[in-house]
Amino acid sequence: MTYSPPRDRLWFLRRRAYLVFVLRELTSLFVAWSVVYLILLLDAAAGGALPAFWAWAAGPWVLAVNVLALGATVFHSVTFLNLAPKATVIRLDGWRVPGFMISGGNYSAWLAVSVLILWVLS
Amino acid sequence: MILRVSRYRPGVDAEPVFQEYEVPDRADWAILDALNHVKDAVDGTLSFRWSCRMGICGSCGMNVNGEPKLTCGTFLTDYTGPVTVEPLRGFPVIRDLVVDIDPFLANLSKVSPWLIREGEEPDSEYAQTPEQLEAYKQYSMCINCMLCYSACPVYVLDPDFLGPAAIALAQRYNLDSRDMGDRFDVLSAEEGVWGCTFVGECTSACPKHVDPAEAIQRYKLTAALRSVLPFTRRRP
Numbered sequence: 001m002t003y004s005p006p007r008d009r010l011w012f013l014r015r016r017a018y019l020v021f022v023l024r025e026l027t028s029l030f031v032a033w034s035v036v037y038l039i040l041l042l043d044a045a046a047g048g049a050l051p052a053f054w055a056w057a058a059g060p061w062v063l064a065v066n067v068l069a070l071g072a073t074v075f076h077s078v079t080f081l082n083l084a085p086k087a088t089v090i091r092l093d094g095w096r097v098p099g100f101m102i103s104g105g106n107y108s109a110w111l112a113v114s115v116l117i118l119w120v121l122s
Numbered sequence: 123m124i125l126r127v128s129r130y131r132p133g134v135d136a137e138p139v140f141q142e143y144e145v146p147d148r149a150d151w152a153i154l155d156a157l158n159h160v161k162d163a164v165d166g167t168l169s170f171r172w173s174c175r176m177g178i179c180g181s182c183g184m185n186v187n188g189e190p191k192l193t194c195g196t197f198l199t200d201y202t203g204p205v206t207v208e209p210l211r212g213f214p215v216i217r218d219l220v221v222d223i224d225p226f227l228a229n230l231s232k233v234s235p236w237l238i239r240e241g242e243e244p245d246s247e248y249a250q251t252p253e254q255l256e257a258y259k260q261y262s263m264c265i266n267c268m269l270c271y272s273a274c275p276v277y278v279l280d281p282d283f284l285g286p287a288a289i290a291l292a293q294r295y296n297l298d299s300r301d302m303g304d305r306f307d308v309l310s311a312e313e314g315v316w317g318c319t320f321v322g323e324c325t326s327a328c329p330k331h332v333d334p335a336e337a338i339q340r341y342k343l344t345a346a347l348r349s350v351l352p353f354t355r356r357r358p
């Protein structure tokens with residue numbers, strides 16, 4: 001006759017690491033919002049409705065959500081890229097490429113893509 | 123120093139209750155020494171598992187102040203106030219601090235944790251270079267202490283999850299140059315690597331630096347590539 005504790009619904013409050021993890025997962029909502037926002041932007045650009053889109057985007061609510069989304073997506077991206085070396089273990093002739101080089105490569109790629117987008121938009 | 127120990131006596135207690143014991147606050151005592159002092163001198167009915175007292179056998183894992191720890195490697199001097207000792211979270215409690223390890227053993231055996239070979243047996247031993255050994259050595263250091271399972275909220279909420287040590291063990295064989303097996307079906311199942319949400323606490327809890335979180339994320343990449351490229355062989 002063994003004892004199994006009941007399911008703990010507040011498990012994420014029990015340890016700091018769990019809470020940080022749950023917060024990181026919640027930032028996915030803002031990542032999803034950013035994708036929707038970009039699609040709306042592309043749609044407006046394709047349909048020639050950019051001025052109307054910018055007028056909507058300048059509204060206080062959209063602005064506030066986007067500022068929050070920027071913070072959340074940067075947090076999401078940074079934590080995601082910092083974890084990338086865990087999934088990519090690269091060995092060159094027996095020498096294991098250190099984690100900082102793998103995440104460094106990812107950050108460089110991020111920067112390059114961002115610069116490219118900025119160049120396309122301006 | 124006060125030890126608050128979780129007691130569960132089947133047939134007597136409906137659920138675990140805490141019992142406090144006063145133990146000498148000795149600088150050279152691990153929590154396990156304090157528990158053994160209680161068992162020898164205060165209350166012989168207290169039940170817990172241990173064997174090697176040197177971080178090798180993996181049997182003395184318990185929750186100490188809420189953290190999964192090897193009690194032979196965690197010292198009284200690491201704590202100031204009362205120390206709470208509970209059984210490892212995520213496993214049914216048999217008695218006091220003793221948990222049922224059968225679910226864990228069942229998960230370990232699901233990944234075929236042995237060298238799988240095909241074809242003729244060679245005449246001599248299978249030689250390996252130091253680099254080939256290095257490729258899997260870290261994952262072979264596991265002592266099956268189950269601390270990673272207790273630290274994993276996914277496993278504690280869903281015991282069907284294969285769990286950190288079993289996946290690290292699978293990788294110990296997957297990355298071994300002598301192994302020819304394929305553990306894709308069990309690892310790429312929903313309760314396999316995809317059950318992991320990468321909380322990362324298994325790696326923080328592991329006393330042997332196995333880094334099971336890394337083993338899992340690496341296999342996610344392997345499994346994803348194999349799903350996209352169905353003809354890829356297991357070996358890179």
Ligand code: SF4
Pocket residue numbers: 263264265266267268269270271286287290324327328329330331332333334
């Ligand atoms: S991976 Fe580490 S924490 Fe998990 S059972 Fe093995 S030694 Fe223990």
Ligand code: FES
Pocket residue numbers: 172173174175176177178179180181182183192193194195
């Ligand atoms: S008693 Fe063997 S690991 Fe602690």
